[in-house]
Amino acid sequence: MQLKISDLSFSYNKKEKVLNDFNLEINKGEVAALVGRSGSGKSTILRLTAGLEIPDSGRIEIAGKTVVDEQKFLAPEKRKVGMVFQDYALFPHLNVYQNISFGIDHLSKKKRKERTAELLELVNLAGFEKRYPHQLSGGQQQRIALARTLAPGPKLLLLDEPFSNLDTELRDKIRKELKSIIKEIGITTILVSHDKNDAEFMAEKEILLN
Numbered sequence: 001m002q003l004k005i006s007d008l009s010f011s012y013n014k015k016e017k018v019l020n021d022f023n024l025e026i027n028k029g030e031v032a033a034l035v036g037r038s039g040s041g042k043s044t045i046l047r048l049t050a051g052l053e054i055p056d057s058g059r060i061e062i063a064g065k066t067v068v069d070e071q072k073f074l075a076p077e078k079r080k081v082g083m084v085f086q087d088y089a090l091f092p093h094l095n096v097y098q099n100i101s102f103g104i105d106h107l108s109k110k111k112r113k114e115r116t117a118e119l120l121e122l123v124n125l126a127g128f129e130k131r132y133p134h135q136l137s138g139g140q141q142q143r144i145a146l147a148r149t150l151a152p153g154p155k156l157l158l159l160d161e162p163f164s165n166l167d168t169e170l171r172d173k174i175r176k177e178l179k180s181i182i183k184e185i186g187i188t189t190i191l192v193s194h195d196k197n198d199a200e201f202m203a204e205k206e207i208l209l210n
């Protein structure tokens with residue numbers, strides 16, 4: 001089991017529960033989609049898994065290790081979880097090389113260079129090192145965001161509405177690319193989507209939130 005969520009409850013304001021005893025299990029290498037109406041708590045589940053919110057109760061285990069329960073809270077950077085946000089959140093003042101190598105500054109310069117090159121190869125953007133985010137198309141920005149997230153070698157990849165900023169034509173292309181990258185590295189992935197087609201195309205398993 002790569003991700004196990006047990007009896008997770010959460011509210012933003014302590015009044016209205018967004019999640020009530022929510023459970024979820026995802027196997028290693030599996031790609032799962034969270035689907036459900038707007039406001040059903042899809043992004044909240046990703047945020048809790050990444051450690052950006054603290055649950056009211058329940059437990060989350062990643063690769064067999066408890067990252068949060070009533071006693072414990074592991075900081076986001078220690079969870080080995082990579083999250084790509086809806087708006088990609090690239091650093092506008094850093095170029096592609098700097099964006100991707102941001103999370104691996106503990107490595108030597110040589111290793112960092114190698115790893116960044118490997119990731120640019122993976123997302124098919126070798127040669128783009130010196131470009132700035134505003135000099136990239138939406139699809140390219142998304143692939144750089146993915147490369148940056150994958151750089152430290154996360155055990156779990158979280159994608160929040162990865163196709164929402166793309167027009168229909170590009171969306172098709174990006175979906176295929178994203179799926180093939182995920183398969184190539186075999187990373188366990190959860191994706192949030194409000195689009196049934198995207199979810200069906202990308203995921204082996206769909207989890208419906210009400």
Ligand SMILES: Nc1ncnc2c1ncn2[C@@H]1O[C@H](COP(=O)(O)OP(=O)(O)OP(=O)(O)O)[C@@H](O)[C@H]1O
Binds near residue numbers: 039
């Ligand atoms: N920071 C916040 N403070 C207070 N309430 C919030 C906050 N973020 C989300 N909520 C509320 O929590 C509920 C779940 O939100 P969440 O973003 O997880 O839903 P979602 O299923 O991802 O929705 P969408 O498909 O529209 O992105 C919603 O009712 C939302 O209004």
